Amino acid sequence: MEFKNLKLTEKDDILYVTISRPEAMNALNTRFFQEMDEVVANLATKENLKVMVITGEGKAFVAGADIAEMVDMNSEEGTKFSILGQNTFRSLEKLEIPVIAAINGYALGGGLELAMACDFRFASTKARFGQPEVNLGLIPGYAGTQRLSRLVGLADALYILLTSDMISADDALRIGLVQKVVEPDELMDEVTKVAKIIASKGPNAIKKVKAVVRKGIETDFITGSKLESEQFGSLFGNEGEEGMRAFLEKRKPNW
Numbered sequence: 001m002e003f004k005n006l007k008l009t010e011k012d013d014i015l016y017v018t019i020s021r022p023e024a025m026n027a028l029n030t031r032f033f034q035e036m037d038e039v040v041a042n043l044a045t046k047e048n049l050k051v052m053v054i055t056g057e058g059k060a061f062v063a064g065a066d067i068a069e070m071v072d073m074n075s076e077e078g079t080k081f082s083i084l085g086q087n088t089f090r091s092l093e094k095l096e097i098p099v100i101a102a103i104n105g106y107a108l109g110g111g112l113e114l115a116m117a118c119d120f121r122f123a124s125t126k127a128r129f130g131q132p133e134v135n136l137g138l139i140p141g142y143a144g145t146q147r148l149s150r151l152v153g154l155a156d157a158l159y160i161l162l163t164s165d166m167i168s169a170d171d172a173l174r175i176g177l178v179q180k181v182v183e184p185d186e187l188m189d190e191v192t193k194v195a196k197i198i199a200s201k202g203p204n205a206i207k208k209v210k211a212v213v214r215k216g217i218e219t220d221f222i223t224g225s226k227l228e229s230e231q232f233g234s235l236f237g238n239e240g241e242e243g244m245r246a247f248l249e250k251r252k253p254n255w
């Protein structure tokens with residue numbers, strides 16, 4: 001598929017996906033979801049890739065779902081457009097390798113929902129965050145009502161959802177919506193630095209941490225702990241053995 005909304009670069013086992021429709025603040029349309037599905041299904045699963053990074057071109061990370069595409073939809077089409085995006089964002093959560101959001105500017109509505117489906121978020125001081133759907137007489141449709149309260153707690157989520165307040169990067173950091181805030185020209189370097197740290201670890205351990213944490217948060221403590229034991233055990237005799245031997249032999253592991 002020829003990409004119209006996404007630009008891809010691969011460097012040092014990291015896949016960078018740049019959302020590139022700056023003239024429309026990178027608003028998410030049907031074509032975007034088709035392209036992202038293709039990336040997740042066929043490109044991000046390549047053996048050598050260790051981390052995926054998502055960012056936006058221009059002033060916005062993503063300023064929401066494409067209002068021009070949505071305006072003439074009927075109720076059934078609206079539901080379908082919601083499910084389309086929910087499925088794509090769910091596939092990002094389920095992707096084996098970690099996904100980091102590098103939030104360069106506005107992350108609004110569907111844009112914040114996309115960022116929240118990533119495993120963690122770094123932001124530029126220029127980033128702004130919000131769920132302004134109620135301004136439009138709408139509510140979030142890409143599971144923002146579900147992810148926001150899980151990430152920041154009930155009261156901060158409801159404040160953001162009910163007021164449409166556009167919060168700063170520092171406020172996003174304060175409530176735990178992002179993990180680090182840096183100057184705009186340092187954003188990609190900082191994200192690359194953390195991506196490289198992750199890429200240097202045991203690759204199966206990284207995938208299993210993500211899977212166990214993500215499955216665990218959707219289940220009960222006992223079930224999650226059982227899954228942890230199974231996955232812990234599965235690393236013995238292979239990658240875990242190499243990591244532990246390397247430590248004891250005072251050398252770098254050869255994954």
Ligand code: HXC
Nearest residue numbers: 023024025027063064065066067068082109110132141142
């Ligand atoms: C379509 C959009 C857009 C969007 C911006 N544009 N956001 N087009 N969908 N979500 C377009 C504008 O229409 C404009 O096009 C161009 O991008 C530049 O935007 P401006 O408004 O002129 O820029 P600026 O004054 O800098 O303001 C930036 C902004 C503002 C604060 C980000 O554009 C804004 O508030 N955008 C809408 C944010 C929003 O409501 N998002 C939630 C959408 S609903 P022209 O052609 O005039 O140059 C949603 C639901 C998700 O996300 C769930 C769906 C199932």
